[in-house]
Amino acid sequence: MANGQPQATITEKPKGIAVHLYGILFGFLKLIGRLPYPVVNGLGGMIGKLLYLVKSRRNIVLANLKYCFPELTNDQRLTLCKAHFRSLGIGFIELAVAWYKPFKDLEKYQEVRGxxxxxxxxxxxxxxxxxxxxxxxxxxxxxxxxxxLDFAAFYRPNKNASLNYHIQKGRNNRSQTLGRNDIRTIGKWLKSGHNLWFMPDQDMGRKSTVFAPFYGKPAATLNSPMRIAKLGNAQVLPISYHKEHGKMILEVMPPIEFSGDDLADCSLMNQVLESCINKAPEQYYWVHRRFKTRPEGEASIY
Structure with a gap:
């Protein structure tokens, strides 16, 4: 990060056998990271086929796809579901590439726009x-x-201290990670000219949310990006990323402005995110129960 940017705090290394066992696991990932990138993709695809067999996860993905894409046939949704799990498996093992592969070996597998x-x-x-x-x-x-880009990102600490240590250490090989902070502190930080990568697309319950359309369906949507941007006098730049023919396509999009109306702003934000997701819908994180929180009186879709 640039000088003056808040530095990540690395959790103190835990003691005990667990941290050493995880050390062996992550050491193995470092070896995988040295493999040619297409080989890593192939391994990930095989893992994805195994993940598809987990019925509980598969049912969540199919429920999300049925809810968001009612115009698709059952066969089309099943095909999309299988493609999602393939992408999920690739993403799982790909962290070895993301954390440990030298950047020079990744240059031909990325394209940056905007x-x-x-x-x-x-x-x-x-x-x-x-x-x-x-x-x-x-x-x-x-x-x-x-x-x-110059930025830091939130990192929600894992409850397993040994696993948390290795994850945080791996992520900090590439970028700075910050623990969860209150909105006022983050606002001050942005106001000082620092940057933050924030992903407000998961269901976090009813606190600080409004029900805004996401794929035409009511989704509990965080209003914290609007509050953060206002407190920090920050510019808001949506950012798109997806893989295409094995290459990561990253695009910084034009700035958007919030109006101060939570429903209108959350609707705008979801609309922008939808346009990004639609570039490669199988790669969105459909395994998350995005619609777990329901408006009063509406039954669960899961």
Whole structure:
């Protein structure tokens, strides 16, 4: 990160056998990271086929697809579901590439667009709130972003201290990760000209949310990006990322402005994220129960 950017806090290394066992696992991932990228994709595809067999996860994906894409036939949704799990398996093993493969070996597997929007926002001196979303290859997307953009990202600590230590250490090989902070502190940070990658597309319950359309269906949507942007006097740049023919395509999009009306702003945000997701819908993180929180009186879709 640039000078003056808050530095990530690495959790103190836990003691005990667990941290050493995880050390062996992540050491194995480092070896995988040295393999040719197409080989890693092939291994990930096989893992995806195994993940597809987990009925509980498969049912969540199919429920989300049926809810969001009612115009598709059952066979089309099943095909999309299988493609999703293939992408999920690739993303799972791809973190070895994202965390440990030298950047020079990744250059031909990435394409970056829209940097002029980032450069213009940087020149203003304002902080930037990058609006993102969860995809199956999120770790690789973050690694590519860190190569071209100056930012830090939230990291929700894992409850397993040993696993948390290795995950945080791996992610910090590429970019800075920050623990969860209160909105006021983040606002001050953005106001100082720092940048944040924020992904507000998951169901976090009813707190600080409004029901805004997501694929035409009511989804509990966080209003915190609007509050953060206002407190931090930050520019809001949506950012798109998806894989195409084995290459990560990263695009910084033009800035958007919030109006101050939560429903209108959350609807705008979801609409922008939808346009990004639609570039490669199988790669969105459909295994998450995005519609778990329902409006009063509406039954669960899961």
């Amino acid at each position: 940097l002029e929007h980032y450069q213009k926002a940087q020149a203003s001196g304002q902080g930037i709130l990058f609006l993102g979303y969860h995809i199956t290859s999120l770790e690789l997307a973050g690694a590519v972003m860190s190569r071209h």
